[in-house]
Amino acid sequence: MGDKPLLNLKGYIIGNPLTDRKFDLPARVPYAHRMGLISDEQYETYRESCGADTSMNRNIQCKNCHDAIDKCLKGINIHHILEPECSSEYNGNSDSGRTLFDYGGAELGLSDISSECREKGYSMSGIWANNRSVREALGVHKGTVPLWLRCNHGTPYTTDIRSIVEFHRSVTSRGYRSLIYSGDHDMTVPFISTQAWIRSLGFAVVDEWRPWYATGQVAGFTTLYANNLTFATVKGGGHTAPEYMPKECLAMVDRWLSGRPV
Template sequence: MDKGLPVSSGFTYARIEHAAQRSDWMLVHQVHQFLRKWLIDHQQILSNEVYIGGDSYSGISIPVIVQEISQGNEKGVKPWINLQGYLLGNPSTTRREDNYKIPFAHGMTLISDELYESLQKNCKGEYINVDTRNALCSRDMESFHEATSGHDLAYILDSSCEWDDSETSSRRSLEEFPKCSSQIATLKLSGKYRKMVSMYLPYIPNKEDIPISFEYHVNLSRKGYRSLIYSGDHGLNVLFLGTEAWIRSLNYSIVDDWRPWLTNGQVAGYTRTYSNRMTFATVKASLSYSPCCPSGSHIDSTYKRIFKIGWRPPSSGVQA
């Protein structure tokens, strides 16, 4: 079930001005309220297991939504939701993930050893809120952005996708998307909706009133909910290095150690499972384009396998 969140994304809209406002907490309450109401009208599936999922910025709101549902169940709010866990792709969690762009870019040879060492020395590990008075750091950051500007941030092996921000392009058919590999994959995923859906791209501000979501992962782990966290390993958006760092800081023991998972007989990524019922997996691609699957022909199959690796017993082989 895909509601399209927050409001004004997907097929959702608001009839009154207040409903069109956006904030992290408003989104949490709207999703919780919607899901309970939706299940009232679909009681034939009340016993079905429920997993809540999202990606990118949803990494801030999804764990909070899961906790809200859990607390509602504990308070006896009806209908009861058979909540089992959640899954997140390239999830923003600490809002500090961009600090890992520099070591990632160096490891992928997008920047030179000299620039990397200079960035470390002059910026002292702070690459997000750069002090404008620090001329050396600012100079190095400018060199970094110049070196990486030719890459698609979602998939660094692809060229940068340029969007036309003119007023005439604010509404367009999906057929008119830029023809970058990641966008072609998006078109293929859209399938039969390609010709019937158009995209409206207004800027609607969102109040970021949930600072980080890390503590909610901790709470949900204590309650025994399952989680699958997966990251593309060729994207500069919400880097897997940052995701690995906060997962590692949970300090949970490993029950199924680092190993490959396969699709179509090829290594598609690596995975590890922790004692708090959390599974982490990498995907050897961005989350919008998979080079292991030419022209995106098996993308649906690849992502179904991603989900499977999180829900099976440990040490049952490497084939997902």
């Protein structure tokens, strides 16, 4: 931010944000339980074996419990739990697929593309963006720019910031408005983990949890906290909520930008 910010910043909007791994990753199992993806018995065993701080728990009972839950959820799309699991690692059996306790994701190969898979669009976008005629039309000179990647998991870095909760406390306490929203069908960064770190800020509740509406229907639920921090869920949204619920997210953002309650 600096003493003299280069931008006339008034506030910020973030969606399904990875914020603090001690909140975000451990919330996946309670979320899976709330959504009926694991049984009461599995969840109770998990709580007994792993305790509260599961991010640091390495005992054998906890590991075995993680493995059992992982096996149970291998066929679930963690970015939107109601959508088909189409990652190239999953082939329809319980021993393949991405794991619940990882953050990574995989692009589909061409042979995996089907009409059921939202990910087909991600793969096709890379094919389109790297097409020679498209690059020429965009003014990309041959040999000057590498291939376009939707998600470059190979980007080198030297610092891994484990938590930015205090950043949010600092910025919002200095008068900047914030809208923090979560698609309620995302298990990558579940809405309950975002709620948890927001509560850890200790801000008073100004407007209690209530539904918000778009196109005459309940589109999610919202809470307004002190320091102009608004939290909202997007009903039916996945990890990238506007991708799944564009009309609802546009209505939410439009109201927030105009200074009206969500």
